[in-house]
Amino acid sequence: MTRQLFICLVLLMLVGCAGTGNHLQESSSVVPTSETVDMRDSDRVRQLLEHQYAEWQGTPHRLGGNSRRGVDCSGFVQQTFASRFGLELPRSTNRQATLGDSVSRDQLQPGDLVFFKTGFKKRHVGIYKGDSRFLHASSSQGVAISSLNSQYWTSNYWQSRRVGVD
Secondary structure, three states: OHHHHHHHHHHHHHHOOOOOOOOOOOOOOOOOOOOOOOOOOHHHHHHHHHHHHHHHOOOOEOOOOEEOOEEOHHHHHHHHHHHHHOOOOOOOHHHHOOOOEEOOHHHOOOOOEEEEEOOOOOEEEEEEEEOOEEEEEEOOOEEEEEEOOOHHHHHHEEEEEEOOOO
């Protein structure tokens, strides 16, 4: 029985950010801004994303996590949009993937959500910051900035969405 439990725990750790919405949530550390940021202001959005990264860089990945002690990809996106842009997003990757408008990869702007299929039912989400780079909670590196042009992310790219723009 102990071996089965160990195997289950290892598999859960390997799953990463599946985005099923069935994560256990811990208390949130979101402190929403008092006003919504104009998501069309690319310079301001980029600046706010850089501040978010400076505060969260290296925060470890934790499935279902929603704080600086540990966070998964959809939790990090939810935290960022609430605290930096004054926008409330759903908690799961799958629900975030239905928001806003679809945008082609060559039309990405800072603040757009980028989604990846990283397994049969596994999904991953990050926030585009410009220059082919995005912020996300990586299962291997914690909160990090990665290149959309890397072989891994290019081969797993699924879609992008623009939220918060009327």
